[in-house]
Amino acid sequence: MSVTRAALVIVVAVVVAIVMGGGDVSTIAEDARAFVAHVKSFERGGGDARRRSAPVTRMDAPPMMDSKDMSTTKTKTMMAGKRGSRALKAELAPDQSALVDYCALGAGPGGIQLATYLTRELHGSPSVVVLEKRDVAGSFFAKFPVHRKLISINKRAFTKKQSNLDFQMRHDWNSLIDPEDWPDRFTGDDNGPHTSRARLLMQNYSTEYYPHADDLARYLDDFATQKLDGHVSYDTEVLSIDKEYAAKAEVTTKTPGDGKIFVVKTSKGTWRCNNVISATGLHAPKQLPEHLQHPKIIGYEELSDDPSMFEGKRVGIFGAGNAAFEVASTISKVSAHCDVMATSEIRFAHQTHYPGALRLPNSAFLDQYLLKSLDSFYQYGRGDAPPSMTISEGFGGLVMHFSQDTEVQKIIASGVEEDCRSIDGCFYYDYLIRAVGWYFDTSVFGRSATPNLEKPGQVTRRGGKYPAMTSQYESENVPGLYFAGAVAHALDFGKSAGGFIHGFRYTSRALARHLNVQNHGGEWPMEIMGDIAQTFDVALKRINTASSLYQMYGALSDIILIDNVGKRNASGFADRSEDALRGARYFIDVPLKMVQDGHFSFNADDVSGRFSKCNAHIVTITLEFGENFHGRYVLDHATRDASGRILSDDEDREDLFLHPVLRLYRCVMKRKRMTLTPKALLYTSHLEEDLATDWTSPDEHQRVLFDFLGRAHDAAGGDVAAHDFDR
Incomplete structure (x- = not known):
């Protein structure tokens, strides 16, 4: 691009933005210069090829509005208006004597959704702060799923008969909801001047039926910035959470039943909170049984989206869920051989109606296995892999074998890789990957505030994955500690969609409404x-x-x-x-x-x-x-x-x-x-x-x-x- 053309682009961008009410000229010019640099990189062949077809839009606007939406005054305002402030409100700053009514942990989709309703529907305008470890909201989706394709649907086309806004949300598995942007709560009809399809929806960020995870991360950060102006404390790592008795003058209807409040110590200071709501999700990687652990096994959370390191290699993957098969489907395209090793029967989503079970977009690997490729699937039956199995180093990689099998041990010692055969119980891999799921991490909770975890059979077969909670989303043993987002899925695990955005946007709303009734005299x-x-x-x-x-x-x-x-x-x-x-x-x-x-x-x-x-x-x-x-x-x-x-x-x-x-x-x-x-x-x-x-x-x-x-x-x-x- 020539200097003249670049200058012309900047001038045109500035003029158009000002006409649409774009605000600060220097900001607009900066955006325009960034756009020019973006175009130059593509002309040189640089940039992300996957993104070349995507429209370039300002960061403060939901992109990809259709022409009908773009004609409305409201949409023009949204497209041109500035994003909300990311600075925390002064009254919510740490190290103050005043109690915060609700401290939410995590600005992922669960925390964002909950806080949106806490700040809008609760009587008495309670104080709400969201503590986020990263510098953006929705940061989980900047990394996961590792290979970047979501399995949550993003349907954008409907018939005239399907024009009801609430009906359309039945087929939008990624968007969050806001009562101020929402249609009539009983009928779903668009009855108010504030309700419009121009509101923040995932369909305005991606045209793909299964969107790219980067688009969801961008959507969630925009939603938090625009909807939770001043309520999120970014770059705030929670270090510890404990409980102490509230002073007599501090006791209100929002004080937990045990008369104790929460002391939340973070990297930015200390918050004293009447109630804590954990919306961190299940973010601690589950480990393999002790007899299968080895320091050279790669965790799912350690993988990158580039499978090139596995090219021409033999790879074994532990797991039977979406994470394991997502990895297998990607790596098997470049590996010489790939095995998936499961300790339980595969449960397919289309056979169970449970969206957390194995989804078909991730199960292409099974086609390869059943149609006689070199890829295989091993199932050890219910329970863990046999305790006699172990993992040793050998042939420059890792060998899975029976610990008491002296013949295999001799083969490993000989260094003759060709003698290691699966039929003899000798499984050699260049890499082994662990992808067996996640569990709720209690490490930041002190003794006075640590929630009990579910017992075996209470939610999951083995137990320990979710915190034990009441039907009100409250910890069974820590009054005032609540759970929202994917963590609240403990109440409908394996039965409904509460572990996913399209489900927990409604359970998070239900928790906010319960708190409104219980703590604020609402209805x-x-x-x-x-x-x-x-x-x-x-x-x-x-x-x-x-x-x-x-x-x-x-x-x-x-x-x-x-x-x-x-x-x-x-x-x-x-x-x-x-x-x-x-x-x-x-x-x-x-x-x-x-x-x-x-x-x-x-x-x-x-x-x-x-x-x-x-x-x-x-x-x-x-x-x-x-x-x-x-x-x-x-x-x-x-x-x-x-x-x-x-x-x-x-x-x-x-x-x-x-x-x-x-x-x-x-x-x-x-x-x-x-x-x-x-x-x-x-x-x-x-x-x-x-x-x-x-x-x-x-x-x-x-x-x-x-x-x-x-x-x-x-x-x-x-x-x-x-x-x-x-x-």
Whole structure:
């Protein structure tokens, strides 16, 4: 590029930015000069080839807006406006006498999401600080996954019928949510001037269905900067966390039940916090069993995205999950031989409906193995590799063998590599890689604040992976210590999507709402129903559009509390002789386990959620897969049952694919709290599965829903003549 052309580009960039309200001229000119340098590098053949087709945009704007979005005044403002400040607010600085209400650990997606709701939805504007070790938010994704391709979907195209914003979030597995940018919380409709597809979404950062991890890292940092202005302390490493008794004058409703506060010492000073919320994720690499440990084994966390060091080498990989197969699929393209060695059976996501199980984008290696390449897969069965297996150095690399096999030991001692054969129990590798997952690291917690870890079988088979927590996301043994993000997945591990952004954006929101009720006298989002017809309309809309119920299937639920006729409800409707659902309370996105354990307040006058009596019925609305919809025959579910037996033409097919499930319970009191028990279940109704997730058929869906609500109405003592289906 000539000097004249470069100058022209700078002038044009400055003029365009000023016209769009770009602000400071020196900043714009600096951006323009950076752009010129960027173009020059490509003209010289430099730069990242993968990025050459990506549009160049200013760092303070969500890139890749389409022309329709770009025409709006709001979008122009977003594109031209400056990013929020990264400087911490003075009142949140460390080493102050004042307590911080909530100290969140980690500015990854979980910490960012939680803090966004803590700063927006909680009553009384509590103080919130996020402590981040790195100089940017979302730094985990600057390194992981190692080979940079995400397996979280980024769907960008929808039909006109699928225009509901909340529905579209069902197919966006990367974006975070903000109540100030969010549509109507009950319907998902874009009702306010502040709601727009121009809000921060991952689809504005990547056009790829499975995005590059760099794009997610950039998105998360932008989100934190724009949404958490002044609430994040960057470059702040937490050194220790302990508890001490609060002074009498410091005790408030936000003080934990043990009367103790947290003392968080960091590289920048000390924060004293009423509550600590760990959103650090599972970041400590899990180690191999002791008999398989060797100092020359490479950890997944030590790998780079360049596999060239493995070219022409023999590589062994320990693991059976996405990390192991991600590595194998990449390395096997250049290695001479690659083995994956698993200590448990492979669980495929498409067979279990669990997104944490092995995903097909990572399982290409199995094709290579089963189609007779030189790559292999070994499974040792359930449990660890045989204790008699060990690893020794030999032939310039590492040899895996049985420790008592003297013949193999002689082969290793001879140095004759050709005599080392797998059929004889001698496995030689140039490199061995450990990719067996992560666990929750408690090393920064002092004795007074260390959370217990889950016991074997409590969450995972071996235990020790997650902290033990209550249905309120609180540590079982440390009051005031909560968990958000991937760590909170302990409550739905292997069952739902809480370990991933598209799931924990909703569980993090649920935690914030629980804290609002418990510590600030707030209420859980709820609407009072006018009659059975309105209840039907709201439920039908939520079933067809709510992303929270869709992503956290079986874990989050809509709850309808129906007072029995003759009992005055919270809205003061005394005469309910005609319609039992008049005055019913419709709660959204409630953690089902919280209700089952009796820890949901139902917005009772008593913040503890205690009731003197329980003259009510409770409806739960969830999305669930069929109980038998798993295993190798999931793709044949229209013709076979779970065992593989072919179904006859006259047999009824179960509703196996994701579908709405409605349950009616008689209210039960447990320690003066309303709860749900299996014995109190009165009736269950399944709306027929629809592969397009369109549950609006007048006969198959709407009538079933209305009839179910009619049963609930009748059970609560309403007038049977008060409801009739005429939609």
